[in-house]
Amino acid sequence: MPPPKKSSPNAQGSNAIIRVGPAGWSYPDWSGYVYPSRKQKGFHEATYLAEFFDTIEINTSFYNPIRPDHAAQWLDRVAANPRFVFTAKLWQRFTHEIVPANAGGAVGSAIAAATAEDERTVRAGFDVLHNAGKLSAVLLQFPFSFHRTRETVAHLTELLKRFADYPLVVEVRHASWQTPETFAMLAECNAGFCNVDQPVIGKSLEPSAEATSPIGYVRLHGRRYDTWFSDDEAIPSHERYNYLYSTEELAPWAKRVKKVAEKSREVFVITNNHYQGKGVVNALQLISILKGSKVKVPEPLRERFPELESIADAPPAEPSLFPHAKSE
Numbered sequence: 001m002p003p004p005k006k007s008s009p010n011a012q013g014s015n016a017i018i019r020v021g022p023a024g025w026s027y028p029d030w031s032g033y034v035y036p037s038r039k040q041k042g043f044h045e046a047t048y049l050a051e052f053f054d055t056i057e058i059n060t061s062f063y064n065p066i067r068p069d070h071a072a073q074w075l076d077r078v079a080a081n082p083r084f085v086f087t088a089k090l091w092q093r094f095t096h097e098i099v100p101a102n103a104g105g106a107v108g109s110a111i112a113a114a115t116a117e118d119e120r121t122v123r124a125g126f127d128v129l130h131n132a133g134k135l136s137a138v139l140l141q142f143p144f145s146f147h148r149t150r151e152t153v154a155h156l157t158e159l160l161k162r163f164a165d166y167p168l169v170v171e172v173r174h175a176s177w178q179t180p181e182t183f184a185m186l187a188e189c190n191a192g193f194c195n196v197d198q199p200v201i202g203k204s205l206e207p208s209a210e211a212t213s214p215i216g217y218v219r220l221h222g223r224r225y226d227t228w229f230s231d232d233e234a235i236p237s238h239e240r241y242n243y244l245y246s247t248e249e250l251a252p253w254a255k256r257v258k259k260v261a262e263k264s265r266e267v268f269v270i271t272n273n274h275y276q277g278k279g280v281v282n283a284l285q286l287i288s289i290l291k292g293s294k295v296k297v298p299e300p301l302r303e304r305f306p307e308l309e310s311i312a313d314a315p316p317a318e319p320s321l322f323p324h325a326k327s328e
Contacts, residue, residue, distance in 0.1 A: 016216070016261035019085070019136075020287045022279045023219070023272040024059030025049055029238065033304050034277040050078040052296055053283065055136070057270045058088035062141065065091050065118075066125025075132055086129055087137040087169075087217075087268055091122050094159060095142050119162070130166060137215050137268055138163060139194065141171040144204065144229075148176035153185065160189040169194050169217040169268075175203040186212040194219055195260065197253060199228040209256035216264030218257055220245065220282065222273035242275040245282045247289070247307075254289045281305050 025045040031037055035048060049056055058066065058074075066088065078084045097113040129135035140159060146152055160168055170186060171194035186193050192215040195208045199221075222243030227235055253269075261267045269286060271279030280301060285308075288295050294313035302308045302316060309316075 021053035062089035071128035211263035214265035216260035216267035
């Protein structure tokens with residue numbers, strides 16, 4: 001299968017392909033922010049986003065396996081952008097739903113609750129994208145509670161072997177994994193390490209620029225220290241990701257991305273601070289920083305976030321036929 005076409009932005013001094021894009025596309029709060037309030041017949045979010053980005057991380061696959069017919073439809077939806085590829089999160093049943101490996105319930109001693117049938121179901125959707133050359137990474141995302149122990153290392157290693165036919169990336173959030181031994185194990189399994197930006201609370205993983213496979217990966221979650229570990233039911237779940245990075249906060253990450261690109265063939269930068277399209281804003285800003293040029297900006301978003309004017313490659317569309325303020 002031929003390699004994907006080269007995509008911008010690209011780090012100076014590196015031949016790596018760098019793709020920046022948001023995590024997911026199906027958010028009701030994006031209407032009138034990222035997407036027009038009134039949509040034309042046949043509008044699809046992925047088609048729209050593919051006008052501005054060369055990748056999207058599929059978020060729904062974390063909650064349920066992708067249906068093959070949906071995967072085929074998504075390929076059609078983004079076909080107008082030949083540079084576009086997906087990444088996708090592995091179903092949480094493999095990473096979050098675990099059962100004690102023995103009756104004693106030793107700390108970290110756990111096995112995945114997933115069955116062989118669960119694996120077949122996951123593969124059915126992934127393979128549609130993979131066989132088309134459009135699945136460039138499968139992200140194994142583990143929770144903060146997944147600490148590095150002998151048992152969890154064994155569990156992770158087994159998962160990496162189980163899905164080794166896909167390009168894999170591992171996201172861990174506890175600092176116990178930020179060790180040379182972890183990086184060596186991932187490199188041996190040809191799996192990438194996900195560099196994360198998150199509220200650094202207690203033993204949280206700190207910002208890094210590691211690359212352990214040809215696939216480099218970065219995920220930005222926002223810095224909502226007040227809601228990140230909150231169990232207050234009165235706080236809406238979206239508040240965890242309600243954060244807009246300043247350009248000053250993005251600048252160090254642009255440098256880390258370039259460092260990752262020096263050691264990778266392909267780099268993905270995913271913005272997960274999704275509430276009201278803030279991650280889309282920051283993704284566009286990162287592309288502009290990395291390219292050193294202006295970028296195409298969605299009209300609804302530039303109305304909501306005036307700071308995008310400075311990086312927009314075209315003046316605002318005037319007049320607006322359906323202003324977002326008059327949405328139904």
